[in-house]
Amino acid sequence: MDDYQSILDEIYTELSPRFGEGHVATYIPELAKIEPQKFGMAVITADGRLFQVGRADEPFSIQSISKLFTLTMVMGEPALWQRTGREPSGNAFNSLVQLEYENGIPRNPFINAGALVVTDLILSKHGNAKEVVLNFVRRISGQSDISFNFTVAASEESVGFRNKAMAYFLKSFGNIKGDVEVVLDAYFHHCSIEMSCVQLAKAGLFLVNHGKSPYWSVPILNARETKYINSLMLTCGTYDAVGDFAYQVGLPAKSGVGGGILAVMPDQFAVCVWSPGLNDVGNSLLGTQVLSLFTTKTGMSIF
């Protein structure tokens, strides 16, 4: 079964009366300006066939989907699993409480605290955590025109008090080694990267193909590390809704408050959906439902 185009068209028709449902992320002023009715979806198969519907070529703010790429960059770092855990947090992605009683070790690399630690690891390794991440994302997706949105990064920086508190709190536990302001600046920029559904689906192909991207001659990860990342996406990729998401969708996925969700079916396809209206935990409301419909209609989930 791989006539994904007719299924995408069907989903589009079925869901279009509901475009705009949910609430756009207002805590980042620039994201509050996005039209909630926008919708795009793209599927790319392991052998490179692309299917798309709606605004699948329109770049949007990838936000926390960037955590997937930054984690990929540090998978080989020996300190990684001493400095962050790999259990679902059961708490909001920007929660501070758990961090205190767990002595500054974030539950996993996909909540904000964990991603800040990951950014710090990249900074220690490369001496620059901004451009190296952007270049990495460009290379794994084969798209040289991907960029930061500096307005979004500045907008988040101007109100990012909670992330700043978190980064300084991590520093107090010795779990940020570098300059906290440099780590935060890099983190806000990673979140501001703009990509379309098509570009994100392409970037996700290495997770479909056991670590190999068709756009990069060297494997990005080995098969074992790829399994680790996909498992982490399944257990931690959609925050405190991760159980419900796995129940409904049945695929490893990573979401962001820009309204994007990237999901993968190993050996088969990467799928990305974008609908900016979020549910209460910060995952795309329609995006989750669309992916649930997609795996039901195609019969393609990991379970």
Ligand code: GLN
């Ligand atoms: N930049 C956002 C933040 O730190 C990312 C959160 C998200 O996408 N879940 O709050």
